Amino acid sequence: MGSAVEALFKHWLGCIFSIKEYIGPCIYIGHDYYDVNVALLGRSPRGFVLALWGDPCGERLENLNGLVARERVVGSCKVPSGDGFVEMPRYEVKGFVLAKPVLKYRALVFQLVERYEGPFRRICIPPLEGIRWWMHNLVSGPWITPELNYPEGEHVTVVLKDNGVVQTPEGDEKLTDIIYSPCKYVFGGRWLYWSPVGPPVRAPGAGSLTGAELPVVRSPSRYLRVGPWIAWHRVLGILDDGKWVVIGDDGLYEAVFTPTAKDPLGEFGEVGYVKVTGPYTGDVDDVRSPCGAPGLVACVDDTREALTSAGHRCDIDGGIPHVLLGYSTVYGLGREVIDWPLVDTCGVLLKLGDFWIFDWRS
Structure with a gap:
């Protein structure tokens, strides 16, 4: 039994070739009508909770039950049909789903179960280089917002330091697809395959803080x-x-x-x-980490100079300005982020409806 379990958890939690069978971080598969973004939010007593959002084409939506706003056509697309193409509507897809891990084609993947609207425990998000302001870039060349002063390149992970955004060697291409448990990645060692349904990873202190x-x-x-x-x-x-x-x-x-x-x-x-x-x-x-980590950063005395050096704007009418690393968006929020963990951050951020806040990949 031990060898079978070991073999199971050494497989990637990766993509397969059907939206019906796989819901996970790289769901886009390279086809236009699979244009759905996915972020692992956390766990519930019944399984894993994922956020889905995007504007997929109308041909392959039967497995996104309850998430497709068919009354909201946001564009069109062309899909192969016979010797040519047919134009199909694009619909808005947005919401949460419950998913379960399954073994499929020698890989451990998530399978959509149903729409979900209940509570969840946020996943564990670690700091990199002691800093929990970081983001991972998926694409080659500039980041999504070119005017930002960010390092270029595919699979680049950056952290916000005193002098701005800098590249860190702690992130690499593994953050793209297989990091469903970034805390296992950081605290468990690079030799592990990082699955939220895999063996536990423990990193107890040696005693230096006990009693403090x-x-x-x-x-x-x-x-x-x-x-x-x-x-x-x-x-x-x-x-x-x-x-x-x-x-x-x-x-x-x-x-x-x-x-x-x-x-x-x-x-x-x-x-x-x-x-x-x-x-x-x-x-x-x-361990339940705060919603907004690692990419959301409040523009306050600790961060303002570094964020403006990286090209971000730290001004907004109303509230404390917050930025999402890798993007030009500015959010006006209350004190929830800077006062955490005295106050929860998930409720106010979920109300924003911008699910990019819950992903660590730009």
Whole structure:
């Protein structure tokens, strides 16, 4: 049995040649009428939750039940028919689906089950080079927004540092197709094949943070701090029991937040502390990271200079400006992102309806 399981999880979670049989990050398959984008959002008690969006052609929509707005024709396309082509309407496709992993053609893939509208646990998203502001480029040449000051090239991964956006060697072509569990990719070692249904990956700390009490500091114009660190980078996520998982220099730790302010979200300065109880010995995929990570960045004192150096605009009428790395879009949002993990980010970002925010690939 062990060898069979090992063989199963050494296959890529990759593409196959039918939208009916595969729902996953590279669903486009190279055919015009498969133009549907997909991002793995997280898990529910019934399976994996994926976001689908795009404007596919009308010929192959029977397997996107409940997601196709047939009253919303957004264009047209031509598909092969006999010796020529026939023009078909394009429809808007947008929504969530429940999917299950299946073994198909010697590969582990996701199969669409049904439309889904319930809650989900966000997947684990790690930092790269200690920074959880990063994005992966899929295409050769410039990024989608040419005026941005970004490195060119296919399969380029960039992180936002003090001097702007720079390429990191931590990302490579594997981020394109097979990274369904980026935390396993980062914490489990490059020799693994990174499947969210594969064997658990654990990265417990060696003890350097055990017993530490780290102040939690809220600022008017900066990201939340935990000890000396930006919480967005150093708090990997939240567990189902509410504990925080903190990234130490020697591994992962569990911590419990205790407020000291009467209203932690209504005051600035030190609003509480986290007590590190010990190493985190669970699976990294059980950690719930914030929605918006890794590509969404708030334009605040921590990031404004770096973002403008990269060509992003940090101005908007209303709210705190937020940008998505690799894109020119600017969103006006509240404090949810900079105050995380004191407040959840998923609700407000889902209401935006821009599912690119939930992907790490541009």
